[in-house]
Amino acid sequence: MIKKMSHFLDMDEELYKLENARYVLLPVPYDGTSTFVKGADKGPQAILDASDSLELYDVQYQKEACQAGIHTDSHEYDFSTPDAMVQSVYQRVKHFMDMQKFPILLGGEHSVSVGAIKAMAEQYADLTVLQIDAHADLRDDYHDSVYNHACVMRRAQDYARVVQVGIRNVCTEEMHNLVTENVFYAHDIYDNDRWMDNAVARLTGNVYVTFDLDGLDPSILPATGTPLPGGLQWYPTLRFLDKVFRQRHVVGFDVVELCPQPDNKVSDVLAATLVYKMINMIGR
Numbered sequence: 001m002i003k004k005m006s007h008f009l010d011m012d013e014e015l016y017k018l019e020n021a022r023y024v025l026l027p028v029p030y031d032g033t034s035t036f037v038k039g040a041d042k043g044p045q046a047i048l049d050a051s052d053s054l055e056l057y058d059v060q061y062q063k064e065a066c067q068a069g070i071h072t073d074s075h076e077y078d079f080s081t082p083d084a085m086v087q088s089v090y091q092r093v094k095h096f097m098d099m100q101k102f103p104i105l106l107g108g109e110h111s112v113s114v115g116a117i118k119a120m121a122e123q124y125a126d127l128t129v130l131q132i133d134a135h136a137d138l139r140d141d142y143h144d145s146v147y148n149h150a151c152v153m154r155r156a157q158d159y160a161r162v163v164q165v166g167i168r169n170v171c172t173e174e175m176h177n178l179v180t181e182n183v184f185y186a187h188d189i190y191d192n193d194r195w196m197d198n199a200v201a202r203l204t205g206n207v208y209v210t211f212d213l214d215g216l217d218p219s220i221l222p223a224t225g226t227p228l229p230g231g232l233q234w235y236p237t238l239r240f241l242d243k244v245f246r247q248r249h250v251v252g253f254d255v256v257e258l259c260p261q262p263d264n265k266v267s268d269v270l271a272a273t274l275v276y277k278m279i280n281m282i283g284r
Contacts, residue, residue: 005048007072021069028112043258044106050268082147089115107256121159124206133212138174166215209253223267245281
């Protein structure tokens with residue numbers, strides 16, 4: 001039986017106390033606007049549970065980032081409306097930024113990112129949002145909400161430059177919101193690494209990374225609400241992220257849209273591993 005985890009990784013208590021932690025994980029179990037497979041509200045807990053299987057030492061980066069402290073927040077958000085959720089996340093992220101903590105959101109559906117992006121943009125005037133995703137998410141509104149998960153990058157554009165990687169699904173109404181030179185389509189990048197330096201060059205000095213797990217190919221991560229073939233693979237994605245973390249100042253990130261499958265924990269472990277890999281990339 002899998003142990004239900006209240007904090008990320010199986011580490012000593014001193015390392016997950018808030019006062020000792022450089023990093024704060026904010027689980028946001030919201031699934032109020034998703035329109036295909038439901039279950040993203042179970043994603044944060046699945047990531048925490050799967051993290052129990054990970055070693056603290058990252059052999060690739062030869063470090064234990066957890067030694068800097070990783071606290072898992074237990075705040076309860078206002079999910080009464082999409083607007084209330086965004087404001088609730090914004091306030092919580094701002095709270096930890098004021099404490100000089102590094103915030104990491106665990107979704108939940110992709111709309112949870114909006115509040116974090118707003119808080120980041122207020123702190124960093126030259127912010128770029130780097131989106132890894134299958135979908136453009138650039139609708140002006142959807143299903144009577146401007147905070148629907150299909151609108152998250154349109155809202156991000158209100159606050160910052162947006163660079164989009166892995167995109168392979170765009171509707172006609174989103175085309176006028178696309179910034180062509182900032183979009184790296186999956187069909188153009190799947191068989192080479194040449195695009196990576198171009199994508200990094202489109203980023204400003206401070207970067208917030210929003211990682212929708214459907215950006216990955218469903219052959220390696222099937223458990224997401226809107227899976228789509230032709231996605232990114234594991235090691236090329238890590239190579240790209242490593243470039244970003246080395247060459248830019250990453251100020252926060254999120255991993256969203258995990259919809260756990262009860263009989264298959266592969267996606268949960270991948271998501272937890274991705275979170276820890278990205279933490280290990282910080283400050284290298």
